[in-house]
Amino acid sequence: MRSLYLRIWLTVVAALALFALVSGLLLQRHLDEQRQRVGAALQERAGAWAELLQRSLPGSDAPRAEQAAAMQEWAQRLRVQLALDDENGRRIGASEGFQRREAEGLPMPRRALPFRLDDGRTLWMMRPQGPRGAPGAPLLAPPWWTLPGLPGMPEGSGLVLLLVLLFAAVAAGAWPVVRRLTRRLEALEQGVEAFGAGALDRRVAEEGRDEVASLAASFNRAAVRIEALLRSHQSLLANASHELRSPLARLKMAVALLDDAPAGTARQALQREIHADIGELDALVEEVLLASRLSAAQTLDRREPVDLLPLLAEEAARTGVAAAGSAVQVPGDERLLRRALRNLLENARRYGGAEVEAHVLDRGADGARIEIEDRGPGVPEAFRERIFEPFFRLPGHAEREGGVGLGLSLVRQIAERHGGRVHVEPRDGGGSRFVLSLPRA
DSSP, rough: OHHHHHHHHHHHHHHHHHHHHHHHHHHHHHHHHHHHHHHHHHHHHHHHHHHHHHHHOOOSHHHHHHHHHHHHHHHHHHOOEEEEEOOSSOEEEEHHHHHHHTTTTTTOTTEEEEEOOOOOOOEOOOOOOOTTTSSSSOSSOOTTTOOOOOTTTTHHHHHHHHHHHHHHHHHHHHHHHHHHHHHHHHHHHHHHHHTTTTOTTTTOOOSSSSSSHHHHHHHHHHHHHHHHHHHHHHHHHHHHHHHHHHHHHHHHHHHHHHSSSTTTTTHHHHHHHHHHHHHHHHHHHHHHHHHHHHHHOOSSSSEEEHHHHHHHHHHHHHOOOEEEEEOOOEEOEEEEEEHHHHHHHHHHHHHHSOOOOOEEOOOOOEEEEEEOOOOOOOOGGGTTTGGTTOOOOTTTHHHHOOSSSOOHHHHHEEEEEEEEEEEEEOOSSSSEEEEEEEOOO
């Protein structure tokens, strides 16, 4: 990861260098072809001018001064540097440019084009240089996209320098962009490592709207779910360990007293207590396992149509409660819904006294509403949400009514897995009404 930004940046630079190289080669090839076309055009035009001058200049038998004057006149009219040699190579006359080079002892420039006249004389014509349209402009101006050579460097070096500068500018501009991207990836990597090391509250910044930001948001959402799951399991394990101590201690004491207890009523009482403690342990373990499975599963493994009224009637009959209402079907897991109804009914019998009623209400498109009503002391408003937390029991009820405080927590988890909710509200005339709402879809 630490070298990812270098690899990305080097990839960008290499691609840019390859592009610049190919572009330079193609441009150089085009320049060479252009130079060849310019040279051919110059040669052709210079040849036409040489043919014109051959017909216009005095013959070789004319006085040398007359030949030189005529050559100078044509050089001014054509705005071209000219020089004329006789058949023996001796200079007859030359315009200012050739004279200046001869005075400085410079050799004949490469821009000088020689043309052999029919009478043996040689006409030199210098290809001019200068801005287009100015006196002494070239016979055929170079294209607009060519750059002159730098001082002391060959022609076209300006173009090479421009490509180098563009390459350096793009490479320098790509560095902060690539570095910013990889820096976010490094922050994400550090967050994942810290989270994996046990920092469950660690989150990463969600900057931008690209794939990296989407990945960071996905990690944060997953971290929230994992943290909640682990916290729930930790709390569940801690509370379950605490709750297991009481029935285990009573069971241990009853077993120790059983051997010394006389036959009869005392022994039977101890045996009943042992069976009750074993049943409490079995129920506790079952509820802990179910709570753990529900915490781990975000969705139901199966969904099938469930008739709520017959299901409620069966569970109500087990606890001696009358059930009534409308026939409603909802999709869900019958085993889990049965467990939720059983826990609500047992909770109502345990805390609500003998007056317990159960109803199924058809809410149309909103689904079904199951109400379990009792005439108990009610739930204070401050505890109406907390009673659905794992292992929470109202003050004073733990010692008097028993239970471990997982029943209503399981009801809420089952309701949420079915897309519904559960809440408690006060009942008119005293008592509580537990409402389980389930959607049709």
